[in-house]
Amino acid sequence: MARAINFNAGPAALPAAALERAQKELLDLAGTGMSVMEHSHRGKAYEAVHNEAISLVRELMGVPDSYDVLLLQGGASQQFAVVPMNLLPAGKSADYVLTGAWSQKAYKEAKSVGTVRVAATTEKDKKFGRIPSQKELELDPNAAYVHITSNNTIFGTQWAEFPDTGSVPLVADMSSDIAWRPIDVSKFGLIYAGAQKNLGPSGLVVVIVKKELVAAGRSDIPAIFQYRTHADNNSLYNTPPTFSVYVLRNVLEELKKAGGLSAVEKTNREKAKLIYDAIDERSDLYSSPVEKSARSTMNVVWTLKTPELEAEFLEEAKKRNMIGLKGHRSVGGMRASIYNAVSLEWCKALAELMKGFKR
């Protein structure tokens, strides 16, 4: 079977070379006669993989030494609870900026842990079709942290520039756009990202957190949920999801080979431009619900004039072996998720289909 042109929103396409390496080594990691899945997480063969994955996150993202890189389980959805469990002490409040369904979920879950407030929301005036400006943010200078979702997969918006939160730590859910370009990690208190979009398979969440926040975190919660537990044990306190970490390593290795995050940013911008240009060029057919300044480079959403036309478009895409283009069930329309592993060629093919459709 030819490789599908995969525009899935996540779990999503992975670099073919990373998968091919996994396939080749599946029953024999590094000449050990065992699958990586069969290795002890305390043995040398796995530890080399584990440490390489962490080093590559550090290297590619330029993570300062004053930050821990943690490889955890439970995905971003679990971090929605674990972030406030660690960082939101009694008597303090945390600020949430609501820019879509995932930030709403993060907010709701945090509410079950402690006191939270909404610093801004773009729900009402534009149905999450934009990102708030700095001056719209009603920030509490005493907040424990400010939480944002850097990219909104469902609504197709993305923070082009990150907000200035002064001395209050900025916490970002970067599940759908981590490592799409270089960023200045030192501007954040904590970054978390489910791996299954830009980094690897599901079942793994990467947490990059300032050591001083780890040290100051609450210790009256179960040990398994304390960041310090995992920081103190190099993410080997309990058995890590070893195969997922291994695939993360393979994916990051490909990212490095491709020239790192500056190179991947250039390609990602080209990819997004191809599709947005097609939307704008065929305004007779397509429209975008997103303000131009907030357009996501990872998830491009658009609509056609009628549900019939949308169904027809999906049919044409299917004929070309393209999958995953249907918009999220909550909003409808079309969505192309074009994460790091989605090639420029795939995006060209989609743009051509879009431009030629019904011509």
Place this chain on the structure above:
Amino acid sequence: MARAINFNAGPAALPAAALERAQKELLDLAGTGMSVMEHSHRGKAYEAVHNEAISLVRELMGVPDSYDVLLLQGGASQQFAVVPMNLLPAGKSADYVLTGAWSQKAYKEAKSVGTVRVAATTEKDKKFGRIPSQKELELDPNAAYVHITSNNTIFGTQWAEFPDTGSVPLVADMSSDIAWRPIDVSKFGLIYAGAQKNLGPSGLVVVIVKKELVAAGRSDIPAIFQYRTHADNNSLYNTPPTFSVYVLRNVLEELKKAGGLSAVEKTNREKAKLIYDAIDERSDLYSSPVEKSARSTMNVVWTLKTPELEAEFLEEAKKRNMIGLKGHRSVGGMRASIYNAVSLEWCKALAELMKGFKR
């Protein structure tokens, strides 16, 4: 490289056929042109795998309809906290039976959540080398639940018969011996097991829980930690660890082909007997710290007279391509973990080495 003879304590050996299937399909699941890792967890191809895995757990273990089967993340270590978070309301206490390091960890973590008491411990009189009898258990008839660890990987002990806890729900951590033989699930309120010993790769924990306990569980904790969240969503509330579930499916399929749990019990008993017989036969060389009635069929531990002899034994094993025989760092000695996927042939080879050593 020849396949290693793998006696790892976990992550551990997996059935070669399950891995070979994963290798073959790694870039193309069911003719879709995508890896299982690249499929949406909301798509048909993955959902078929997910539902098959759950059905196979139900079928092989004879799980009654009045129980939910959940596929979660975070391993048994996370369940140490999540069990009391759900099942231990304020004003109630839970009973813990301490039979080794893992039950101690479960107890300690539960203590950070609510009120717990020790119903029995075998630490002092025999250094965890036995399992307490029914009459030793000082059970609280009003306890929220009684927690046991069904098999103790480090100390090599196992509950041959499960305790009678009357109307108090019995909760068992079966991480290291789930599905080694048929059991009567209806005797338990909740069973949990990290997959990485008998069932599949790490990064996945199987929870089998009585529906009435799910319904009665606390709802003042974050949604992600409530069993009802996952029960109501067929373990698809958030993105599951899709590849781990896929490998679980492959492993269970092999278990079914091998004749199910009755057949595997027979083999497992034969395997354990081979090694225990070797220990007993060469009492000049080996000794077992475990009471005979408590001997584990999954983890066989023994010692040699001196550390030098132990090192020499490990050298001989290495020459035969056997790995993972060193005892846990906390107790020393030897340990052979002989989970479901460790073949009778491998155990024969080990028993022969043991019987012939220094003869």
